[in-house]
Amino acid sequence: xxxxxxxxxxxxxxxxxxxxxxxxxxxxxxxxxxxxxxxxxxxxxxxxxxxxxxxxxxxxxxxxxxxxxxxxxxxxxxxxxxxxxxxxxxxxxxxxxxxxxxxxxxxxxxxxxxxxxxxxxxxxxxxxxxxxxxxxxxxxxxxxxxxxxxxxxxxxxxxxxxxxxxxxxxxxxxxxxxxxxxxxxxxxxxxxxxxxxxxxxxxxxxxxxxxxxxxxxxxxxxxxxxxxxxxxxxxxxxxxxxxxxxxxxxxxxxxxxxxxxxxxxxxxxxxxxxxxxxxxxxxxxxxxxxxxxxxxxxxxxxxxxxxxxxxxxxxxxxxxxxxxxxxxxxxxxxxxxxxxxxxxxxxxxxxxxxxxxxxxxxxxxxxxxxxxxxxxxxxxxxxxxxxxxxxxxxxxxxxxxxxxxxxxxxxxxxxxxxxxxxxxxxxxxxxxxxxxxxxxxxxxxxxxxxxxxxxxxxxxxxxxxxxxxxxxxxxxxxxxxxxxxxxxxxxxxxxxxxxxxxxxxxxxxxxxxxxxxxxxxxxxxxxxxxxxxxxxxxxxxxxxxxxxxxxxxxxxxxxxxxxxxxxxxxxxxxxxxxxxxxxxxxxxxxxxxxxxxxxxxxxxxxxxxxxxxxxxxxxxxxxxxxxxxxxxxxxxxxxxxxxxxxxxxxxxxxxxxxxxxxxxxxxxxxxxxxxxxxxxxxxx
Ligand code: GAL
Numbered sequence: 182x183x184x185x186x187x188x189x190x191x192x193x194x195x196x197x198x199x200x201x202x203x204x205x206x207x208x209x210x211x212x213x214x215x216x217x218x219x220x221x222x223x224x225x226x227x228x229x230x231x232x233x234x235x236x237x238x239x240x241x242x243x244x245x246x247x248x249x250x251x252x253x254x255x256x257x258x259x260x261x262x263x264x265x266x267x268x269x270x271x272x273x274x275x276x277x278x279x280x281x282x283x284x285x286x287x288x289x290x291x292x293x294x295x296x297x298x299x300x301x302x303x304x305x306x307x308x309x310x311x312x313x314x315x316x317x318x319x320x321x322x323x324x325x326x327x328x329x330x331x332x333x334x335x336x337x338x339x340x341x342x343x344x345x346x347x348x349x350x351x352x353x354x355x356x357x358x359x360x361x362x363x364x365x366x367x368x369x370x371x372x373x374x375x376x377x378x379x380x381x382x383x384x385x386x387x388x389x390x391x392x393x394x395x396x397x398x399x400x401x402x403x404x405x406x407x408x409x410x411x412x413x414x415x416x417x418x419x420x421x422x423x424x425x426x427x428x429x430x431x432x433x434x435x436x437x438x439x440x441x442x443x444x445x446x447x448x449x450x451x452x453x454x455x456x457x458x459x460x461x462x463x464x465x466x467x468x469x470x471x472x473x474x475x476x477x478x479x480x481x482x483x484x485x486x487x488x489x490x491x492x493x494x495x496x497x498x499x500x501x502x503x504x505x506x507x508x509x510x511x512x513x514x515x516x517x518x519x520x521x522x523x524x525x526x527x528x529x530x531x532x533x534x535x536x537x538x539x540x541x542x543x544x545x546x547x548x549x550x551x552x553x554x555x556x557x558x559x560x561x562x563x564x565x566x567x568x569x570x571x572x573x574x575x576x577x578x579x580x581x582x583x584x585x586x587x588x589x590x591x592x593x594x595x596x597x598x599x600x601x602x603x604x605x606x607x608x609x610x611x612x613x614x615x616x617x618x619x620x621x622x623x624x625x626x627x628x629x630x631x632x633x634x635x636x637x638x639x640x641x642x643x644x645x646x647x648x649x650x651x652x653x654x655x656x657x658x659x660x661x662x663x664x665x666x667x668x669x670x671x672x673x674x675x676x677x678x679x680x681x682x683x684x685x686x687x688x689x690x691x692x693x694x695x696x697x698x699x700x701x702x703x704x705x706x707x708x709x710x711x712x713x714x715x716x717x718x719x720x721x722x723x724x725x726x727x728x729x730x731x732x733x734x735x736x737x738x739x740x741x742x743x744x745x746x747x748x749x750x751x752x753x754x755x756x757x758x759x760x761x762x763x764x765x766x767x768x769x770x771x772x773x774x775x776x777x778x779x780x781x782x783x784x785x786x787x788x789x790x791x792x793x794x795x796x797x798x799x800x801x802x803x804x805x806x807x808x809x810x811x812x813x814x815x816x817x818x819x820x821x822x823x824x825x826x827x828x829x830x831x832x833x834x835x836x837x838x839x840x841x842x843x844x845x846x847x848x849x850x851x852x853x854x855x856x857x858x859x860x861x862x863x864x865x
Contacts, residue, residue: 185243185244185245186243186244186245187241187242187243188204188205188242188243188244189242190202190204190237190240190242190363191203192233192237192365195220195364195381196220196222196225196226196228196377196380196381197225197226197228197229197230197231197377198228198229198230198231198366198367198368198373198374198377199225199364199365199366199367199377199381200233200364200365201311201362201363201364201365202362202363202365203360203361203362204242204244204249204251204360204361204362204363205244205249205358205359205360205361206359206360207311207312207358207360207361207362208312208313208314208358208360208555210313210500210549210551210555210559211311211312211313211362212311212312212313212558212559212562212587212588212589212590213311213588213589215313215500215559215562215563215566215589216562216563216565216566216589216590216593217566218381218382218383218589218592219383220380220381220382220383221380221381221383221384221693224380224384224691224692224693225377225380225381228368228373228377228380229369231305231367231368231369231373232367233365233367234304234305234306234365234367235253235254235306235365236254239253239254240252240253240254244359247357247358247359248355248356248357248358249354249355249356249357249358249359249360249361250353250354250355251310251353251354251356251363252351252352252353252354253308253351253352253354254350254351255302255320255321255349255350255351255352256304257348257350258303258708259274259302259303259304259321260272260274260302260303260701260707260708260712260713261273261274261300261301261302261303261320261321261352262300262301262302262303262371262613262616262699262701262707262712263297263299263300263301263307263613263616263617264278264280264291264293264296264297264298264299264300264318264613264616264617265280265293265295265296265297265299265586265587265613265614265617265619266293266294266295266296266297266586266597266599266610266613266614266617266619266621267291267293267609267610267613268286268293268599268601268603268606268607268609268610268613269288269289269606269609270289270609270715271609271612271613271699271701271712271713271714271715272712272713273291273300273320274320274321275320275321275322275346275349276289276291276320276322276346277290277291277317277318277319277320277322277323278290278291278296278317278318278320279291279292279315279317280292280296280297280298280315280316280317280318281296281315281532281557281558282294282295282296282530282531282532282557282558282560282561282585282587283296283530283532283534283535284528284530284531284532284535284540284584284585284600285532285535285600285601286599286601287601291318292532294530294561294584294585294586294597294599295530295561295585295586295587295590295597295614295617295619296587297586297587297588297590297617297618297619298310298311298312298316298318298587298588299378299588299616299617299618300318300320300352300616301366301371301374301375301378301616302371303371303701303707303708303712305367305368305369305370305371305373305374305707306365306366306367306368306374307364307365307366307367307368307374307375307377307378308352308354308363308364308365308366309363309364309365309366309378309588310354310356310361310362310363310364310588311361311362311363311364311588311589312356312358312361312362313551313554313555313558313559314356314357314358314361314554314555314558315357315554315558316354316355316356317354317355318352318353318354318355319349319352319353319354319355320352321346321348321349321350321351321352322346322349323349323353324347324348324349324350325351328349328350328351329350330347330348330349330350333347333348335347364381366378366381370702370704370705370707371701371702371707372694372698372702372703375615375616375618375693375695375702376692376693376694377693378591378617378618378693379591379618379689379693379694379695380692380693382588382589382590382591382592382618383591383592384591384592384689384690384691384693385591385592385618385686385689385690385693385694385695385696386580386591386592386593386594386595386620386686386689386690387578387594387686387687387689387690387821388578388580388594388686389522389577389578389579389580389816389817390679390683390788390816390817390855391423391424391463391522391580391787391788391816391817392423392424392523392578392580392594392646393423393647393675393679393682393683393686393788394421394422394423394424394647394675394676394679394787394788395420395421395422395423395424395642395647395648395649395672395675395676396422396423396424396425396426396465396646396647396648396649397411397415397422397424397425397426397648397649397651397658398425398426398427398428398465398467398525398648398649398650398651398652399411399425399426399427399428399651399652400428400430400651400652400653400655401428401429401430401652401653402430402446403427403430403446404430404445404446404447405446405447405448405449405450405453408425408427408453408457409453409456409457411425411657412425412457412460412462413460414657415658416460416786418658418659418665418669419669419786420658420659420668420669420672421672421673421675421676421784421785421786421787422462422672422786422787423461423462423463423787423788424462424463424464424465424522425457425462425463425464425465426464426465426466426467426525426648426650426652427464427465427466427467428467428652429467429652430443430446431443431446431447431466431467432468433475434473434475434476435467435469435473436469436471436492436494437469437471437472437473437474437490437491437492437493437494437495438468438469438470438471438472438473438476438494439472439473439475439476440468440472440476440478440508440511440512440515440516441475441476441477441515442515450519451519451520454519454520454521455520458520461786461787461788462787463522463523464520464521464522465521465522465523465524465525465581465582466516466521466523466524466525467524467525467527467652468524468525468526468527469526469527469528469529470496470497470499470526470528470529470560470564471490471491471492471493471494471495471496471528472486472494472495472496472497473493473494474493474494477511478507478508478511479495481507482495482497482504482507482508483495484548485497485498485501485503485504485507485548486498486504486547486548487541487545487546487547487548487553487556488541488545488546488547489541489542489545489553490541491531491539491540491541492539496541496545496547496556498547498548498549498551498556499560499563499564499567500547500549500551500556500559500563501548501549505567505570508567509567509570509571512568512571513571513575517571517572517575522579522580523568523572523579523580523581524568524579524581524582525581525582525583526561526564526565526568526581526582526583526584526595527582527584528584529560529561529564529583529584529585530560530561530584530585531557532557540557541553541556541557543557558587559587560585561583561584561585561586561587562585562586562587562589562590562593564583565581565583565586565590565593565595566593568581569593569594569595573819576818576819576820577817577818577819578594578817578818578819579594580594580595580596580646581594581595581596582595582596582597582598582622582646583595583596583597584597584598584599585597586619588617588618589618590618590619591618591619591689591693592690595620596620596621596622596645596646597614597619597620597621597622598621598622598624598648598650602626604623604633604636604637604640604730604731605716605730607623607640608623608640608715608716608718608728608730609715609716610623611623611640611644611697611718612698612699612700612701612714612715612718613699613715614695614697615695615697615698615699615702615718616699616701616702618695620645620646620697621644621645622641622644622645622646622647622648623637623640623641623644624641624646624648624649624650625637625638625641625648625649625650625656626649626650626651626652626653626654626656627654627656628656628661630731630732631661631663631664631766632664632731632732632766633731633732634660634661634664634668635661635664635667635668635671635766636728636729636730636731636733636766636769638658638667638668638671638672639671639728639729639769640726640728640769642671642672642674642675643675643697643720643724643726643728643769643771644697645696645697647672647675658672664766667766667767670767671769673784674784676782676783676784676785676788677781677782677783677784678779678781679782679788680780680781680782680795680797680811680856681721681724681779681780681781682696682720682721683812683816684721684780684809684810684811684812685697685720685721685722686812687810687812687814687826687828688722688810688812690821694722696720696721697718697719697720697721698718698719699712699714699715699718699719700712700714700717700718700719700739700741701713701714702719703719703741704741704742706741711739711741714739716728716730716736717738717739722774722777722809723773723774723777723778723779723802723809724748724771724772724773724777724779725738725740725741725745725771725772725773725774726769726770726771727762727769727770727771727772728769728770729764729769729770734763734764734765735761735762735763735764736761736762736770737759737760737761737762738759738760738761738762738770738772739758739759740754740755740756740757740758740759740760740772741756741757742756742757743756743757743774743775744756744775744803744804745772745773745774745775746772746773746774746775746777746802746803746864746865747770747771747772747773748771748772748773748779749768749771751802751864751865753803753865754772773800773802773803773864774802774803775802775803775804775805776801776802776803776804776805776806776807776833777801777802777803777807778799778800778801778802778807778808778809778831778833779799779800779802779809780797780798780799780800780809780811780831781797781798781799781800782795782796782797782798783795783796788816789855791815791816791817791853791855792815792853794854794855794856794857795855795856795857796856796857796858796859796860797856797857797858797859797860798860798861798862799831799843799845799859799860799861799862800861800862800863800864801833801841801843801861801862801863801864802864802865803864803865804835804839804865805835806832806833806834806835807832807833808830808831808832808833809830809831809832810828810829810830810831811828811829811830811831811845811856812826812827812828812829813826813827813828813829813848813852813854813855813856814826814827814855815853815855816855827848827852827854828846829845829846829848829856830845830846831843831844831845831846832844832845832846833861833863841861841863843859843861843863845859
């Protein structure tokens with residue numbers, strides 16, 4: 182028998198433009214509690230007190246048969262963005278989203294590696310459900326009898342406007358259980374809403390500077406000697422690279438995982454890491470969370486693990502501090518103290534209803550009392566936090582990869598990836614991740630042609646993590662000799678743009694602004710058709726990236742209002758329109774805003790050590806004055822959390838006679854600047 186209770190919500194204000202309400206009796210285990218989210222309240226306090234976006238009485242809540250149903254009003258013109266790492270669409274209006282973690286998200290249901298129960302509306306508000314349960318969100322995809330639109334009935338035989346999803350006046354959210362916490366965010370623009378969400382989650386992640394260099398994941402069974410040889414080859418061939426990734430073969434056992442070095446392939450791990458470090462490379466280790474019986478930590482973790490195994494390995498309950506301590510101690514002793522810089526946290530995103538059913542079931546039990554459904558939804562989040570904490574305790578920043586995430590992740594220095602490989606979907610995911618506090622890499626693995634290879638490399642170089650993952654393909658940056666110079670050019674360009682990208686990440690941390698973002702987050706494009714553009718995006722504040730795919734040589738690009746300049750040639754384009762662009766293989770169309778300032782460093786083979794200043798070429802594009810906040814800190818430690826950082830203001834003034842004057846703000850004597858000699862380049 183179904184019971185029904187209707188609730189009136191009480192809202193408590195958390196920060197300017199942010200409210201929460203507790204409905205019924207929520208479970209204690211949520212994404213926020215799992216990682217102890219600490220809102221950046223100081224930064225939030227500086228935001229305007231924007232109004233609550235609804236008439237509070239228009240929000241309806243029912244508890245029906247152990248399900249919470251929340252109904253929020255929806256205007257006819259509203260678009261809905263977000264829900265985490267979505268591959269299939271950008272505007273979810275009219276769709277039902279089933280937000281379950283899924284390692285193989287090939288269908289447009291809302292399931293994905295990183296489903297986030299957070300959406301933003303084109304009407305400048307956001308809604309977050311802080312739960313570790315699977316949430317279903319009907320984004321205007323169902324119509325109630327009492328809806329103001331329910332009387333509009335069209336005849337399918339004669340009316341071309343008939344549609345399977347008639348217009349609806351509400352979003353309905355269904356959460357299993359007897360209680361939940363809901364947050365509402367408001368802002369002046371969609372970007373403002375997203376920024377407040379990121380700040381509420383602690384501010385965006387600030388990777389170490391080396392994390393923004395080029396990454397190369399080695400073939401899975403390569404041994405220490407082969408890897409060193411490959412690293413030397415990179416240097417010889419003049420390909421910048423900062424991070425070498427080791428795939429499953431570094432372990433003595435990997436499916437399930439021992440976390441111990443293979444004695445055959447890596448007899449002297451400390452020497453191996455030192456040798457790479459001396460050549461300017463960091464080492465990142467692959468692992469999955471399922472512990473092999475051969476591992477020394479297995480006996481200690483077994484009583485702290487769930488009821489089911491994966492590939493014969495136990496599934497530790499890392500929501501328990503004592504389980505975390507066991508893994509942390511082992512990783513510190515056997516990897517991090519040897520110089521390992523981070524991890525790729527693989528396969529924490531299983532779901533049972535995929536082609537491959539490999540994960541523990543939803544009814545699995547864990548010693549903490551959480552069940553399999555909850556653990557699957559937040560496992561990736563808990564892993565990210567646990568590993569970040571190890572580094573944080575040592576005052577070292579890390580940057581790594583993860584295959585699952587959810588709400589609250591903004592501050593965690595992890596980048597998502599997938600075994601999917603559709604290039605357009607990869608770019609769409611780059612746009613979509615920016616609505617939900619996630620970072621994503623459109624990693625390059627292989628290609629059917631040299632054209633595809635170049636197009637993929639170009640996009641990867643304009644993403645949060647520029648990576649070739651050769652674990653299975655054994656591809657090398659020079660695998661297509663006919664395009665080797667082009668590949669080198671883009672990996673070098675990535676290197677040159679590090680001061681620009683690093684500053685964009687610092688803004689992510691301090692202001693919540695996503696460093697790579699969808700066009701819908703630009704000014705007020707969210708209300709226009711341009712909001713649904715999912716094949717071009719912004720990299721930092723000034724560069725618009727319009728990738729070409731496969732053998733394409735031309736495409737349409739939407740340029741927002743204003744004047745734009747071709748990044749390379751300085752050719753001028755009028756914005757506020759769609760333009761036709763053609764570009765050969767050597768070129769990814771990049772446009773810089775009028776007044777845009779781009780600080781660039783030399784294409785070094787790897788990011789310099791702390792304290793080694795790099796010269797800067799500062800480019801200014803166009804005819805209007807502009808400025809840029811250049812971030813400066815040691816690039817590696819958490820000293821910035823204690824105020825050890827500086828913003829250098831780069832300014833270009835365009836004088837009445839058209840002459841341009843560049844200046845950089847001073848830092849006090851004794852400040853160890855990361856930037857040396859400065860030259861200005863004015864492009865128009
Ligand atoms: C997959 C992962 C790949 C690679 C591989 C190694 O799960 O997505 O990138 O790491 O495992 O076995």
